[in-house]
Amino acid sequence: MARGNIKRYEATYAKLLRFYPKSYRQRFAEPMHQMFADMCRELDQNGKNTRSFTYKIYAETVAGILTERVQEVVMNIKANRPKVVIGVSLVSISIIATAILLNNHPTTVAQPIQPGTWLKQVRELSKGKKTACLANVSSATDAVKRDDSFTEFKGQKFSTFEEVEGGAIADIPAGTNYHLTINSYTNNTVKGTMTYDKGYGSYNYTTQKLPAHGQWQLMSIVACKALP
Amino acid sequence: MSNSKAYTPLTPAVLYILMALADSEKHGYAIMKQVEADSESKVSMGPGTLYGSLKRMLEAGLVAESEKKIDPDMDDQRRIYYKITGAGKQALEAELERYRRVVSLTKRPASGVTT
Numbered sequence: 582m583a584r585g586n587i588k589r590y591e592a593t594y595a596k597l598l599r600f601y602p603k604s605y606r607q608r609f610a611e612p613m614h615q616m617f618a619d620m621c622r623e624l625d626q627n628g629k630n631t632r633s634f635t636y637k638i639y640a641e642t643v644a645g646i647l648t649e650r651v652q653e654v655v656m657n658i659k660a661n662r663p664k665v666v667i668g669v670s671l672v673s674i675s676i677i678a679t680a681i682l683l684n685n686h687p688t689t690v691a692q693p694i695q696p697g698t699w700l701k702q703v704r705e706l707s708k709g710k711k712t713a714c715l716a717n718v719s720s721a722t723d724a725v726k727r728d729d730s731f732t733e734f735k736g737q738k739f740s741t742f743e744e745v746e747g748g749a750i751a752d753i754p755a756g757t758n759y760h761l762t763i764n765s766y767t768n769n770t771v772k773g774t775m776t777y778d779k780g781y782g783s784y785n786y787t788t789q790k791l792p793a794h795g796q797w798q799l800m801s802i803v804a805c806k807a808l809p
Numbered sequence: 810m811s812n813s814k815a816y817t818p819l820t821p822a823v824l825y826i827l828m829a830l831a832d833s834e835k836h837g838y839a840i841m842k843q844v845e846a847d848s849e850s851k852v853s854m855g856p857g858t859l860y861g862s863l864k865r866m867l868e869a870g871l872v873a874e875s876e877k878k879i880d881p882d883m884d885d886q887r888r889i890y891y892k893i894t895g896a897g898k899q900a901l902e903a904e905l906e907r908y909r910r911v912v913s914l915t916k917r918p919a920s921g922v923t924t
Contacts, residue, residue, distance in 0.1 A: 609864065612837050612889050613856040619838040619883070620855075638855045645857030 587621045590635045597639060600646045600672065602653050699752050700781065703804055714774040714783050714805040715764035750802065753781050774805060819904045822862040825852055827871065827893060827901040834875045836888035837863075863891060871897035 594617050598610045617638060624631045650672065763773040769790040776783040787800045819827070829835060829843035841854050854862075866872045875890035893901070 605864065609860040613860050615886060615888060616837040616841065616856045616859070620841075638857070641855040641857040645861050648861060 586631070587618075587625060590621060590631065591618055594635070594638070594642070597642050597646070600650075600675075602649050605649050700750050701752075703750055703784070703802060704782070712785060712803050712805045714776075715762065715772060715785055717762035717773070718764055750777075750781075750784070753777055757781060818907060819900065820862070821852060822854065822858055823866060823871070824901070824904055825854075826859070826862055826866065827897055827904075830872060830891060830893040830897070831901060834890045834892035836880060836890050838883075838888075839880070840891065866897070869896075870894055871900055 591614070595614055598606060598613060601610065620634070620638070621631055624634055654670065758778045760776045761773065762775075763771055765772045771788050771790075772785070774783055774785050783805050785803045785805045789798055789800055825844040825847060826840055828847055829840045835843060837856065837859055841859055844852055844854055863872065867874070871894060872891050873894050875892045877887045877889050879887055
């Protein structure tokens with residue numbers, strides 16, 4: 582992992598620590614931050630991916646913050662301090678909101694979008710994500726052509742695979758041309774990119790051939806940036 | 810602590826932290842590594858779990874903060890060390906005794922059971 586990533590994870594973690602109650606923060610925020618940095622460094626030295634680790638730690642931290650905040654509320658109820666209770670409750674709500682925002686952090690990979698989603702939703706869900714479009718691999722294309730079955734519609738031949746891809750996004754007008762690339766084809770799973778004409782954009786897709794009846798089913802679509 | 814049994818049964822996190830501190834004082838990261846080794850990687854503690862537990866253990870008098878110093882095996886940062894207290898040792902011993910009793914119960918033939 583790049584050193585820059587560790588710094589970014591540490592900065593996010595430091596922000597999260599601010600949500601602990603003041604007394605807790607004053608006593609433990611520094612050693613907690615130190616320990617988080619130590620753990621990141623160790624994973625980095627062992628060449629392990631720290632992304633899933635950091636998300637796990639963030640989730641654990643949010644749970645810890647809520648625990649400490651609830652304890653604070655209970656103590657304040659016992660001490661008959663309702664204003665403090667309301668204040669602490671508001672802070673807890675903001676913690677949950679922060680956790681949701683962290684989940685949508687722009688450094689995360691694009692989320693898979695289900696087939697049949699509307700174009701506006703696809704673009705919205707993929708906003709700010711940096712997934713690159715997958716490059717074409719001709720041997721994979723050949724494999725699909727050999728393996729695929731063709732159907733006829735109004736005198737034109739289509740592969741089942743193409744039909745599935747053509748119906749990927751719900752509101753792209755019928756008849757809009759698209760260019761399909763196939764990046765990989767392994768174990769009946771095909772991954773590649775489809776680019777629609779008329780500025781409808783490029784999308785990475787994953788599609789699988791169902792073992793039961795041999796039909797292709799689109800599993801996910803993710804908006805991507807075109808390769809230079 | 811006058812009655813060490815008041816804290817038993819201990820939570821797994823507290824038990825492992827006490828065991829990690831039983832032989833020597835340690836800082837947070839070293840405690841985490843020791844817990845990982847003692848549990849054969851079955852228990853992994855992030856900073857939130859570790860320091861949340863330490864806070865409650867400090868309040869209960871099971872552990873105490875030691876001085877802030879540099880770990881020569883790591884970097885040049887000063888770290889807070891934690892040590893087990895007398896009450897912590899008693900609570901650990903009481904918990905281990907409780908485990909021994911449970912194990913001995915499982916070895917005893919069950920009465921009234923016919924095979």
